[in-house]
Amino acid sequence: MDFGTTKYIIYAELVADGYVEKNDIIGAIFGQTEGLLGGDLDLRDLQKSGRIGRIDVEVTNNSNGKSYAKITLPSSLDRIETAIIAATLETIDRVGPCSAKVEVKDIRDIRLEKRKYITNRAKELLETLMDSMTDIHDISEEIREHIRTREIVEYGEEKLPAGPNIDSSDSIIVVEGRADVLNLLRCGIKNVIAVGGISIPKTIVELSKKKITTIFIDGDRGGELILKESLQRCDIDYIARAPKGKEVEELSKKEVLKYLRLRVPVEQYLQQVNRCNDLSRSVVETSKEEEITSTDFNSKEECPKEDSNNKETLTYEVLKSENYELKLEYIRSSIENIKGTNKIKLISPNFEKVLSMEELSEDLLTDVYFIITDTPITQQLIDRFFNNVNSNLVIIGRETHITKKPPNLKILKYEDVM
Known part of the structure; x- marks a missing residue:
């Protein structure tokens, strides 16, 4: 019909x-x-x-x-x-x-059936349109990549990947590899040059003596090694670094510009290294391996890693230090140590103890600064042990299930400090 x-x-x-x-x-x-x-x-x-x-x-x-x-x-x-x-x-x-x-x-x-047909057909047409738009995006990106690739030059006797403005600019940015150069070109930065490996080429050594030099390293071990050698061989003026675990080639334009703005003068970096070395030597008197790991390099209070074969282990005595990052690293290390144990760690400036929940009692809480628990923080636990707390005690747990807490008590989850 x-x-x-x-x-x-x-x-x-x-x-x-x-x-x-x-x-x-x-x-x-x-x-x-x-x-x-x-x-x-x-x-x-x-x-x-x-x-x-x-x-x-x-x-x-x-x-x-x-x-x-x-x-x-x-x-x-x-x-x-x-x-x-x-x-x-x-x-x-x-x-x-x-x-x-x-x-x-x-x-x-019957108009309902027509509307249903229109809706379903519109979805099909939209999917087709989106597929077409994706193809256009791919083509545009391919063209941009081609343009960026054409901008890369081979510089110096080592034929290092570099942007076209190395000679004309009074400053340079040194990165690790070709992909990093491409990413900075995409961000409109053309005075960039890559070392092409861990060893610093002679060309970059000579350029650093003539131009204001910023080294922009990855947030990993490879970046640390490049930084260490560049400080020994080159005349570095500024240091910039990608976030921990990320590489320069992975950063967005906004992130690239952000971390370049947060670069620090090399003198400030070396002062931080020396200060952290002094703190680490005062932490313990033994020759145990040290695991002082830096957080985001761009934090003003951060201590850059020191490459040493004689490392010491952070202990509760760190709490006596004035260095916030060192204290925080000790707390993070303590969390990692008790993960999966279902136990509780009590930390004061004078001792640390690891207990089971059954062994916990109020008399053990005197002078305790931090309590780290691998069990959930429940209202029952708070009511039983911590209602009469008189100090600014901090409890850090895997998860929290509380409705009311004492005013002097601070309660955090693992992710709040990790």
């Missing part, structure tokens, strides 16, 4: 007490409704004007002395007029010589 401009479809069923055919039923529909609703809703006039579509009748069974039929009537009237037409069909009580009964089963808004 071609519904054209149809808005609604009326579905009805007819039962006649005798044998009737399709034409008999259509005749009864027009004949028994004629004049019933006046000229405005006369079925013949509505069909002539196209506001009622072709009435379809399907006789489904003629047996046992009865006839059954399904009636479909399309309507482009509004919903009120359509409902009136549907109700009118139920006034038909005879078909030919036979008594009959009509019951409307449903009025369906």
Whole structure:
């Protein structure tokens, strides 16, 4: 059935007490409704004007002395007029010589099906459009990469990857490899040159003596090694560093500019190294291996790593130090030590103890600064041991489940300090 401009479809069923055919039923529909609703809703006039579509009748069974039929009537009237037409069909009580009964089963808004089709088709078209946009993006990126690659020059006798402005600029930025050069070119920085390995080339050594030199290293062990050798062989003026665990080639434009702005003068860096060396020697008096690990290089209070074969282990005596980062590193190390043990570590400037939850008691909490627990911090635990705390005690736990805490008590989760 071609519904054209149809808005609604009326579905009805007819039962006649005798044998009737399709034409008999259509005749009864027009004949028994004629004049019933006046000229405005006369079925013949509505069909002539196209506001009622072709009435379809399907006789489904003629047996046992009865006839059954399904009636479909399309309507482009509004919903009120359509409902009136549907109700009118139920006034038909005879078909030919036979008594009959009509019951409307449903009025369906065909526009809902059209909207559903439109929605589904629009999704398909949008997916096609998005695929096309992705292709355009790939092409654009390929073009940009080509332009950046063309800007790279081979500089010096070692043919180092570099930007085009090395000679014309009064400053240079030294990075590790070709990918780092490409990334800085993408950010519009063209006075960049790569060492091409861990060993510092002679060309960069000579350039550092003539130009203001910033070394921009990765936040990993390789970056530390390059920095160490460059400080020994080159005339470095500033040091910039990617965040721990990230490489310069991975940074966004915003990050590249940020960490270059946060570069530190080499004199300040060396002062930090010396200060941390002094602190580390005062931490313990033994010759145990030291594990002082630096945090974000760009933090003003950070201690850069020192490459030493005689390292010492941080202990609770660190708490007596004035260095915040050193204390924080000790707390992080303590968290790592008890992870997976379901135990509790008590830390004061004079001792540290690792206990099970059953061994914890109030008398052990005197002079304790930090408590690190590998068990959840619950309200029951707080109520039992820490309601009468008089100091600024800090409890650090794997997770917290509390509703009320004493005012002098600080409660943190692992992720707050890691």
